[in-house]
Amino acid sequence: MNAPRGSETAGGAWRNAAEVRRVELVISTLLRAGVVSSLAIVVAGLVLSFVHHAEYLSSPSELGRLTQPGAAFPHTLPDVLLSAAQRRGQGLVMVGLLLLIATPILRVAVSIVVFVHERDGTFVAITSIVLALLLASFLLGTGTP
Amino acid sequence: MTPLEFALAVFVVSGVAGVFGSLLGLGGGIIVIPALTLIFGVDIRYAIGASIVSVIATSSGAAAAYVREHMTNLRVAMLLELGTTSGAITGAYLAGVVHGRWLYLTFAVILAYSALAMFRKRHRDEVAAPSAPADPLADRLALHGCYRDDALGQEVCYRVTRIKLGLVLMYVAGIVSGLLGIGSGALKVPAMDIAMRLPIKVSTATSNFMIGVTAAASAGVYFARGDIDPFVTAPVAAGVLLGATAGAHFLARVESRLIRAMFVAVLLWISLEMFLKGVR
Numbered sequence: 001m002n003a004p005r006g007s008e009t010a011g012g013a014w015r016n017a018a019e020v021r022r023v024e025l026v027i028s029t030l031l032r033a034g035v036v037s038s039l040a041i042v043v044a045g046l047v048l049s050f051v052h053h054a055e056y057l058s059s060p061s062e063l064g065r066l067t068q069p070g071a072a073f074p075h076t077l078p079d080v081l082l083s084a085a086q087r088r089g090q091g092l093v094m095v096g097l098l099l100l101i102a103t104p105i106l107r108v109a110v111s112i113v114v115f116v117h118e119r120d121g122t123f124v125a126i127t128s129i130v131l132a133l134l135l136a137s138f139l140l141g142t143g144t145p
Numbered sequence: 146m147t148p149l150e151f152a153l154a155v156f157v158v159s160g161v162a163g164v165f166g167s168l169l170g171l172g173g174g175i176i177v178i179p180a181l182t183l184i185f186g187v188d189i190r191y192a193i194g195a196s197i198v199s200v201i202a203t204s205s206g207a208a209a210a211y212v213r214e215h216m217t218n219l220r221v222a223m224l225l226e227l228g229t230t231s232g233a234i235t236g237a238y239l240a241g242v243v244h245g246r247w248l249y250l251t252f253a254v255i256l257a258y259s260a261l262a263m264f265r266k267r268h269r270d271e272v273a274a275p276s277a278p279a280d281p282l283a284d285r286l287a288l289h290g291c292y293r294d295d296a297l298g299q300e301v302c303y304r305v306t307r308i309k310l311g312l313v314l315m316y317v318a319g320i321v322s323g324l325l326g327i328g329s330g331a332l333k334v335p336a337m338d339i340a341m342r343l344p345i346k347v348s349t350a351t352s353n354f355m356i357g358v359t360a361a362a363s364a365g366v367y368f369a370r371g372d373i374d375p376f377v378t379a380p381v382a383a384g385v386l387l388g389a390t391a392g393a394h395f396l397a398r399v400e401s402r403l404i405r406a407m408f409v410a411v412l413l414w415i416s417l418e419m420f421l422k423g424v425r
Binding site: 020023027028034035038042043045046050053056057060063066067068069073076089094096098102103104105107123126127133138 | 146147148149151152185186187188190191198201202204205206208209210212213215219220223224226227230231233234237286287290357358360361362363364365368369370371373374375376377378379380382383386387390
């Protein structure tokens with residue numbers, strides 16, 4: 001990985017290049033972990049549903065049941081966890097998708113911690129407000145159906 | 146079509162959407178939604194649910210690489226998220242109050258104007274370090290950056306400007322995405338390119354980073370409503386994740402003017418779509 005060479009050339013504004021680099025590495029590693037684990041779980045869940053339902057490999061009539069209104073799948077957290085615990089493919093897929101959805105929010109939370117560690121008060125404040133706004137919109141959204 | 150054939154075909158189409166989404170800083174919804182509904186006959190509710198997840202997949206898949214390569218300007222992204230998240234909340238509230246055709250028409254005009262303005266800035270791509278008016282706030286927050294441009298074969302250092310205008314535009318972008326339910330990447334990239342003078346590749350990579358957060362905030366609603374169908378969304382998520390990860394490796398090598406040209410074309414396309422929705 002190439003170091004931010006701008007730090008030597010552009011003067012005072014770049015003095016925190018080392019800080020930026022550390023934040024970048026933490027965020028990038030977190031995103032990669034979220035992507036790899038959710039991808040693995042989603043694919044495993046999808047493969048599992050094909051193993052459990054041999055008819056998915058041959059019967060075109062099954063597709064409508066899976067992609068049209070009224071398709072049966074879990075959409076609350078307890079149902080998802082129960083379904084996954086029963087080793088059902090769709091439950092496992094949902095766990096992977098929820099992990100994928102949680103990753104960007106987790107990224108904001110982790111960046112607060114990193115900025116605290118770097119003693120960058122301005123960005124601790126900025127990322128904290130962003131996280132509060134995110135959680136607010138999440139709660140406002142799920143509260144009003 | 147059997148479920149297996151469906152999953153494989155959707156996976157391939159989503160992979161293509163992931164590549165373009167990662168290069169242009171868009172969520173890929175403009176490919177995923179019509180493909181799912183028109184080609185595969187998926188219910189529109191499930192198509193929209195899958196497209197929300199595809200935005201997050203594009204963002205996280207590409208950002209893991211872009212952040213490491215300095216393509217994303219992290220500090221600019223995190224600062225501008227103040228505007229997009231507060232705008233999204235405002236938009237969600239306004240959604241019950243304002244609606245109608247003028248909204249689509251206004252948005253169509255804004256996008257068409259953005260496309261024109263971005264096209265006119267195309268000559269800036271040929272300069273490695275275009276000059277930008279000084280912005281003391283950008284200096285104080287240390288927002289300037291450098292990235293490695295393999296197409297130019299050199300490191301490009303740039304100065305960020307007009308932060309306050311950028312924040313206001315991101316707030317508007319957030320409102321629009323809350324109101325119209327479209328990925329706000331189409332507005333984020335022009336705002337960073339035209340107002341804040343970020344290089345086009347940095348604009349798309351930074352937009353890419355931000356769209357995931359906004360989509361994640363609304364994805365909870367779609368999940369609770371039962372709009373995220375695992376059988377439809379699984380191949381979309383897997384395809385987009387792999388496509389975006391692959392696409393992220395091209396951005397440094399693709400010429401800036403090509404990225405700009407593709408982006409302008411997509412903007413005009415979305416503008417036309419919005420116009421048609423408005424006059425219908």
